[in-house]
Amino acid sequence: KAGVTQTPRYLIKTRGQQVTLSCSPISGHRSVSWYQQTPGQGLQFLFEYFSETQRNKGNFPGRFSGRQFSNSRSEMNVSTLELGDSALYLCASSLEGASTDTQYFGPGTRLTVL
């Protein structure tokens, strides 16, 4: 089976712009979770989607949003970018949910905000 893929792998944006990141889960996986990884804060949970519905949301401002499509692919959007949004954004897929099943991580999208 192909692993989790994320596009693009690298992004450079300027403050105030918006960005959309994409995640394709492993075939058959219905849950997709998103995380922000920074050197100072480590891995922080953004949200989890299951069958096109958001299950849980972390403590991030409303500028961070996401969605999941019927084929389980997921997108994450960040509007009005700030310098502090520079990070590695990871998505992970699992069969039925991150809490009960093994999560398989993608390679991440490295976002740099100038």
Added chain:
Amino acid sequence: AQRVTQPEKLLSVFKGAPVELKCNYSYSGSPELFWYVQYSRQRLQLLLRHISRESIKGFTADLNKGETSFHLKKPFAQEEDSAMYYCALSGRGDGGYQKVTFGTGTKLQVIP
């Protein structure tokens, strides 16, 4: 609220020495706990979960509810164990569903 604390950012041990990576958690219910590992230039991957009570690559972890800890141990470190290790907890989030919280990670460096 759920929280995972990994007190050491870096742990250096000599090859053949015992390893203990510390993880403490805060959660009011019964948590499910995991250890994830990220080797250099590889993706984050699951190492083990407490519910399966298995030993992976010589590593074990025991859930101690009294001390709210889930330390990762290995009796004899190997060079290939050098990696970043993350402890994670699955618990009920605000939305009523389970969510996973990660610690900040500990970098294990095994010195030849």
